[in-house]
Amino acid sequence: MTEKDEELLADLLLRSEEIGHDTPASELCRDRPDLTNELARRINALKVTSWLDNPIEVPNIPFEPKTSTPYEARILAGRYRLDDLIAEGGTAQVWKGYDLELQRVIAVKVPKPSRLGSVAGFIAEARRVARLKHPGIVPIFDTRGCAVQPDREGAACFLVSEYVEGGSLADLIAKGPILPADAARFMAEVAEALHYAHRQGFVHRDIKPANILIDHHGRALLTDFGIAVAADEAPGPSIGTLRYMSPEQLEGKDVDARSDIYSLGVVLHELLTGKLPYSSAEPNVLRQEIVTGAKIGPVGLSAELRHICSKALERDPAGRYSSSAQFAAELRRGSVPQSRRWALARAIVAVLLLVGVGRMIWWTRNNGHVDDKPLIKKAVTVEEALAQGTKNFDLKYYDRAIENYTQAIELDPNNAEAFAKRGACKFNSGQFKESLADFTRAIELDPKNAEVCTHRALAYASLRQFDPAIADGEQTLKLTPGDPEPYKDLLARLYSNRAADHATANRFTEAAEDVTQAMKHAPKAAIFYHQRGSCYFNLKEYAKAEADWSVAIEREPTKGAHYLHRGYCWQALGQDQKAAADFEMAKKLGEK
Numbered sequence: 001m002t003e004k005d006e007e008l009l010a011d012l013l014l015r016s017e018e019i020g021h022d023t024p025a026s027e028l029c030r031d032r033p034d035l036t037n038e039l040a041r042r043i044n045a046l047k048v049t050s051w052l053d054n055p056i057e058v059p060n061i062p063f064e065p066k067t068s069t070p071y072e073a074r075i076l077a078g079r080y081r082l083d084d085l086i087a088e089g090g091t092a093q094v095w096k097g098y099d100l101e102l103q104r105v106i107a108v109k110v111p112k113p114s115r116l117g118s119v120a121g122f123i124a125e126a127r128r129v130a131r132l133k134h135p136g137i138v139p140i141f142d143t144r145g146c147a148v149q150p151d152r153e154g155a156a157c158f159l160v161s162e163y164v165e166g167g168s169l170a171d172l173i174a175k176g177p178i179l180p181a182d183a184a185r186f187m188a189e190v191a192e193a194l195h196y197a198h199r200q201g202f203v204h205r206d207i208k209p210a211n212i213l214i215d216h217h218g219r220a221l222l223t224d225f226g227i228a229v230a231a232d233e234a235p236g237p238s239i240g241t242l243r244y245m246s247p248e249q250l251e252g253k254d255v256d257a258r259s260d261i262y263s264l265g266v267v268l269h270e271l272l273t274g275k276l277p278y279s280s281a282e283p284n285v286l287r288q289e290i291v292t293g294a295k296i297g298p299v300g301l302s303a304e305l306r307h308i309c310s311k312a313l314e315r316d317p318a319g320r321y322s323s324s325a326q327f328a329a330e331l332r333r334g335s336v337p338q339s340r341r342w343a344l345a346r347a348i349v350a351v352l353l354l355v356g357v358g359r360m361i362w363w364t365r366n367n368g369h370v371d372d373k374p375l376i377k378k379a380v381t382v383e384e385a386l387a388q389g390t391k392n393f394d395l396k397y398y399d400r401a402i403e404n405y406t407q408a409i410e411l412d413p414n415n416a417e418a419f420a421k422r423g424a425c426k427f428n429s430g431q432f433k434e435s436l437a438d439f440t441r442a443i444e445l446d447p448k449n450a451e452v453c454t455h456r457a458l459a460y461a462s463l464r465q466f467d468p469a470i471a472d473g474e475q476t477l478k479l480t481p482g483d484p485e486p487y488k489d490l491l492a493r494l495y496s497n498r499a500a501d502h503a504t505a506n507r508f509t510e511a512a513e514d515v516t517q518a519m520k521h522a523p524k525a526a527i528f529y530h531q532r533g534s535c536y537f538n539l540k541e542y543a544k545a546e547a548d549w550s551v552a553i554e555r556e557p558t559k560g561a562h563y564l565h566r567g568y569c570w571q572a573l574g575q576d577q578k579a580a581a582d583f584e585m586a587k588k589l590g591e592k
Contacts, residue, residue, distance in 0.1 A: 005035065012039050024284070040587075075100070076158055077144055080108055087168075087210070096163060099141075106141065109159040131200060136193025138162050138213060138223040164221055166214035173209055173271070176430045176462050180305060183271035184331045186212070186220040191264055191328035193222045198257040198324060205255060207263035208244045209270070242283060243276055247291050247315055258317040261327055265312025265320075266294065268331075272301055277313060282590070304333070382412045389421060398425040416445035420452045427455065432462040450479040454490060466498035492522035496531060508535045526555035530562055537565070542572040560589030 012028050012035070025040035026033070075081045079101050086107075087094040097108040133139075142160040169186065172178065178186075190212055194204060204211075204222070211224040242250070246262035249255050269277045277294035280286055289295075293315035296306060308330050314320045321327040389404030405422035408415055423438030439456035443449065457472035473491035477484050499514035512535035519528045533548035549566035556562060567582030 008032065009035060009039055076108065076110075080106065080142075080158075080160055082108060082110075097160075099160070105163045107138075107161045107163040109161065111157065132197055132202070134193050134196040136189055136219075136221055137197065138164060138221050161223070164213035164223075165216045166218070168210050169212040169214060169220065169267070169271075170209035172214060176432060177274065177428065178271050178430065180272055180302065183268065184305065186214075186271070187264055187268045188328040188331040189220040190222050191261075191324040191331065194257070194260055194264070195323060195325040195328065197222075198260070203255050203257060204260050204263075205249065206241055206244075207260055207267060208241045209267055212267070242286060242290075243278075243281070245290060246317075247293065248317060250287060250290050256317070257324060258320045258322075261312050261320050261324055262314075262317075264324065264327060265309055268305075268312065269294070269296065269309050272305060272309065277309075382408045382415060382418070385411060386418060386421070389418075389425075393421065393425060396428075398429045401425045414445055416442045416449065416452075419445065420449070420455070423452075423459075424455060427459055427462075432459045435459045448479055450476045450487065453479065454487065457490065457494065461494055461497060464501065466494060466501065470494050470498065488521040492518040492525065492528070495521070496528060499531065499535070503535060503538070506538075508538045511535045512539070524555070526552045526559070526562070529555065530565070533565060533569075537569060537572075540572075542569045545569045546573065558589060560586040563589065 012025075025036045029036040029039055079099060081098045081100060082095040083098060084096040085093055086096050092109055092111050095108045095110065097106050098104070099106050138161055140159055140161045144158055166172075190207070194207075197204060206224060207222075211222065213221045213223055215221055244263045244266045246255070246259040249259050249262075266276060269275070277296055278286055278289040279295075280289065294313040296309055296313070301309065308327070311330075312320055312327060321330070385404050385408035389401045389408065392398075392401035392404060402422055402425045405418045405425065408418035409422070412418070419438045420442035423435040423442060426432075426435035426438065436456065436459050439452055439459060442452045443456065446452065453472050453476045457469045457476065460466070460469035460472065470491065473487065473494050476487045477491060480487055495514045495518040499511040499518070502508070502511035502514060512532050515528050515532040515535060519525070519532070522528065529548045529552040533545045533552065536542070536545035536548060546566055546569040549562050549569065552559075552562040553566065563582040564586035567579045567586065570576070570579035570582060
């Protein structure tokens with residue numbers, strides 16, 4: 001291979017990193033098809049990760065080591081201290097840092113080591129955001145870029161911005177269900193910020209949960225204008241994140257504000273349903289589905305939110321909202337059910353009339369309905385309160401059910417069922433921390449109730465507190481000696497998720513030990529062999545990794561990922577022929 005070919009492959013590999021490795025090597029090598037196989041091999045070598053299938057509602061983390069970086073424990077420009085790596089993408093890392101001069105917490109975005117020479121993109125992003133003064137857009141405080149020589153601490157360039165404490169919308173999604181009203185509010189806030197950016201002449205092109213931050217007031221803020229373009233720029237390649245791209249963006253056609261609106265629609269659908277509006281996450285299938293047009297499945301959305309989602313996801317841009325401001329306004333209206341709007345209007349009229357005659361009456365109480373839901377009535381017995389709670393729980397009126405179960409507890413402070421069910425309401429409302437107290441009290445009152453112990457384990461797991469979650473899982477097994485299988489699966493998943501946390505922190509020895517524990521409870525699950533193989537691979541114990549992936553292949557001979565990763569082991573062990581055979585098998589099975 002010539003030196004020019006190597007340079008071209010290096011450029012194409014960086015291009016692949018920039019767009020997230022979703023684009024096939026054949027597309028990237030359209031002008032040089034002879035380099036396709038080699039580029040595909042190099043892309044695959046960067047993706048030694050293990051993804052978990054997760055049948056329980058516990059956050060799921062891929063196993064992959066953090067990229068080594070020259071910035072750790074560094075102070076940039078004699079002023080900005082880098083403390084914790086909080087996000088990493090194809091081209092850059094984001095650090096939580098500290099401004100030593102102004103004594104405040106900040107966020108610092110730096111290029112990844114392989115991109116240290118790419119100053120122009122960082123400076124362009126800084127200039128774009130500097131023009132955008134809006135409370136819904138994360139501001140940039142400072143930028144350093146040295147086109148001739150790098151910063152003395154080794155950073156070619158970096159951006160300093162406000163640090164948003166609440167994390168990203170992606171983090172929030174991972175913690176559990178989001179209430180429809182909150183989802184609508186988040187997206188309305190982002191849409192309003194986007195409308196401002198659009199009026200300044202920019203199209204964001206990378207709207208996704210990871211680029212939406214939640215501040216300590218619970219407000220959604222838009223960030224990362226790294227690939228934004230001016231609305232009048234000529235169409236270019238399909239840069240962005242595949243899952244959230246509009247059809248025209250994927251096809252490399254002209255993009256405008258309506259392309260961002262489509263991406264907002266995808267995020268909204270994900271927030272409301274927990275799923276993307278597509279049937280597959282496999283890149284080639286996903287591309288075809290995006291081009292064909294998103295489809296909203298038979299999910300429990302209100303008529304208003306379903307209409308908003310459908311309009312934002314129209315295949316033809318002309319059929320979408322004409323502006324993100326219009327989209328935001330519809331969300332603000334649509335997040336309040338029609339019945340509530342009429343009830344509110346009636347209440348206002350009634351109050352005005354009553355004030356006119358010098359009397360104030362709570363109209364809504366006399367009227368007897370709010371939101372077409374039955375009013376809470378003071379229960380006479382514990383049984384009545386529990387029955388009302390069950391009815392509201394089944395209708396998913398969790399706030400009403402919580403009040404019912406609270407009444408039951410007031411009538412009988414030692415009623416374990418009421419505490420357990422109130423905890424379940426809080427859990428299903430995303431109040432994981434609050435649910436713990438109720439589950440704990442229920443266990444104190446009924447220590448042999450395996451179901452409640454399981455629920456508390458899930459609450460702990462949703463808060464990523466895996467030590468107490470596993471303790472509860474172990475206790476559940478002791479309480480169910482006659483039928484332990486479902487609880488064994490839960491415990492295996494808890495161990496595997498704690499292993500994922502260890503792996504994320506580069507504690508691969510501890511991760512391997514936890515996966516071994518998971519195997520004891522679910523010995524037939526191929527995914528755990530795959531997962532432990534990832535741990536051994538990162539520990540450079542390639543023979544052990546190869547053995548685990550071989551078992552995974554025996555259990556799931558048609559899953560290409562197992563062959564792909566075993567191929568990396570053979571490469572590391574110097575067995576190139578075996579590696580080539582595994583890579584070929586992975587390719588046949590659709591794992592590229």
